[in-house]
Amino acid sequence: MNNLTAAQRVKLARTPGRPGTLDFVNALFTDIFVCKGDRLGREDPSIFGAIARFHGKPVTVLGHRKGRTFEENMKCNFGMPSPEGYRKAQRLMKQAEKFGRPIITFVDTPGAYPGLEAEAGGQGEAIASSLALMSALTVPVISVVIGEGGSGGALALAVGNRVLMLENAVYSVLSPEGFASILWKDASRADEAAGIMKLTARDLYQLGVVDQVIPEPEGGAHTDAKAVFEAVNQALTRHLNQLNKEKDLAAHRYQKFRAMGAVREEVEP
Amino acid sequence: MQPLFRSRRDRLDRLRRQREEAVEAASKRESIPQSGTQTCPNCNTECTNAQLVQTDYVCPNCGYHLPIGAYLRLSLLLDPFTFRELWAGLTAPNALDFPGYESKLVAQREKTALSDAAVVAVGKLDGRQAVFVVLDSRFFMGSMGVAVGEKVTRGVEYAKKHRLPLVIFSASGGARMQEGILSLMQMAKTSAAIEQFSRSGGLYISVFTHPTTGGVTASFASLGDITLAEPGALIGFAGPRVIQQTIGQELPEGFQRAEYLEEHGFVDQIVPRSQMRETLSQLLSLHRKGVFHR
């Protein structure tokens, strides 16, 4: 799978049959108790939340949900959360901290929903407060980018002590289409944009944004989902064991994100 | 001892003079010329630049707040001779090897005399010391790349360390596209810094100015203890054009303007430029005892 172009990986990451958050949850966890609602007036199905057991130990699981059928797609807004979804995630993260449960998140979204109600409801504030809250959690947080990691809407579930990424998942500041239309006023040049955006798992590993790339079978995750579940299972187990030895998980996470991006101290201009 | 003191004092004087000259030079470079006219983008009234200097670049006819640069903004707020800029020459490399980015940066630096889109300063407002971070929309639309993220984070950490209040003026088109994923990571970095500052008991006043969108709205700008906005400022996560394309209908009048955000509960008060200094002074005074009680 080493010879795929970035644009080909974007297509794989968006393949409809690719395992999504619910598939990972059902394969890796037991005793699943689904938690709904932001307690402020709405349930946003585009963010899945549950308490479950991972190898016998209780954890909180969160993840973007795109839905399988067209009906589900519509209900989940194609995986584009509204502010209420992020506020539900915040509620469940605080709850996880209260009960000392590790948090595992699955990232798979084209981005936060750019709609009228979403803006009126404070999409920016909802993402910002998620980032702030997540950065300071005292429990272990592991995020796995399983498909599309689209912009702030993805990051709001990905401020983890570890950020893992499937080989053909992508993670970027903006979709290649959006990128091409901003830069060249031409969304049809998305493939070209993907090529220069550094959005593949390997690129992000080299940039230090991602801690581990989890290999996928030839042809993509959907061709042998079981193998992918097992690889993610092993990675989660290993990182969770490592993080359990970490004394100050909030400080660890702060330092991790504090180090993102090198600077130069120049005197001029 | 005497010569030592004298040389130290001379050096301090020299540094102070250099700084003052730098601010003066920068504000000269960015301010609109005293002669000539320009047209208000909102009401199309022709205003003389002499008039605009008098009104702090607010249209005398309709009250439209023209965007202003970081140094000019600071000169409207700070007590004379209290300005001290921090990390003025900080820049970020082209970490993603983005084609043509370096030459664009050079052009932006020549145009604005800024090293990147944020200015961090320590200064006094009505005698009260505070840390100020001001984004400058003339530089790459105020977009946040690694340099802006680092300057904001250092400003926040400095305020925490020295137990000073923090005031951030945002004006940003969002993430710096050319720095890709590293721009995105600045959202987490800056928000994490604000969270630590907040938990240490520090006061953070966030001021939205026109326009603030994308990654800046979705990170530090939305995390203030007190949130202010200039009248008419466009504030949002997604840009209006993207929203219009998504929903396929016209956006309502006033959508994503400061007044709209105030109505929806995301801004404490809308403060005209002419009252900003007074308002900040009041807020700093109200928190004088309360800051860092923990």
Ligand SMILES: [Zn+2]
């Ligand atoms: Zn006007």
